[in-house]
Amino acid sequence: MGYFYFLLGVAAILVLSMLLSLRKSLKRQFALPYVADRTFFTPEQRAFVSVLERALGTDYRVCAKVRVADVVGLRGRLSRDDQERAYQRLGERRFDFLVCAADTSAIVCAVNLAPRSRRGKPPPKDILDRICAAAGLPFVRIRERDAYALDEVAAIVSDVMQHRKASERDAVLPHAEAEAMLQGLSKSILGEERGARPARAPESPRRREPEVGVSKRRDPLILGREDIEDGPSFTIQDDLDEVSPRPGRRR
Template identity: 30%
Template sequence: MEGFVLVGLLVLAVVFFLKFLARNRTSAAPADQLRYRRRPALFTPAERSFAGVLDQVLDARYRVYGKVRVADLIEPLPGKDRRIWQKAFNRISAKHFDFVICNSSDLVPVVVIELDDSSHQKAKRQQRDEMLQQICQQVQLPLIRVPAQKGYKLVEVEDYLKPLRDLESTADSETTGQAIPLRAVRDDTGWAGGV
């Protein structure tokens, strides 16, 4: 009876060992077997539409960047325990912001923007969104959430950029006492003028 148990355990061990080897062989595929393809565009149609309107709304004081990795803007605080730092880094390393608005003069990020499409209704995505919101609040980087649409109006995008205008107003009122518009002044005929 003991012999059957030992043989059974040995067979089981061999089966697990062979599965382990097979799994490692497939994950270590030769480089010539790894195939790639080029994506058709950097932005989705909604992101491209939004980027075009952002370019119209913002003036030369700002630069807009798209698909910026969160870890390129935010980093975990250093600490004694490297494992905690690595865990914090891993939470953000594979995530990106849809758009980052930076000061043209020094490329310091001032606002980040996320376009929320239907995938943001899923529970897992909402957890990701909440985590990013908390991190942005912690580092005092305004995060603007914009519902994804096929097209955007200048007025709507200006309204979404209220946190940026608030930052401008605060900075400008500290120096001159007046707020500066983002790019242009609207009149009855449409858009006119610029800063």
């Protein structure tokens, strides 16, 4: 009889252990696999962001770790295949830092940190540089360092900002020229609505070609008395005989 209770206790222990292991597996299966990071910036990013904020001043704000797809879109009239390829290029790429205007939150430029290099070469470019160039978003890479010069960082970022401002200024049509174009367009539209023909631009006068076989007489050009040649001179004497009349015609 004691042997029976011993086997019953062993069976209960086995069943209990199985239930516990099953509970753990189910909990592990249905639990969400997420873990929070302890810090937002990496040590390299934390060392650079303070320098970047001081270099920009209070007129700008710095946003960190922004997905490229959140600030770069696609232009219209693209096929579905082109859209899919374009989104694949964006992928999970992100900007380390995004500089925005403090008052309007307008995006000014993007900055990424490049790994350290002992050779001192400029950071290599990849597809992200081409994406930013096509989208018209100023983008610059800065090498990671142990210490950053505030003036150097300010000069690099300011140069990128000025380049964009110059591009936008060149792309803007002058006010006077834009107003003249709009007035001309409105007059053309009003003329078409009223059934009037649009005024044609005056044609430049064409040079008439001389007709073949017809000679044109030109008056001589006399510049001065020295250009006139003297002809033969004649003198009339007073003792010339009087000319007799010619005899009349006989009938």
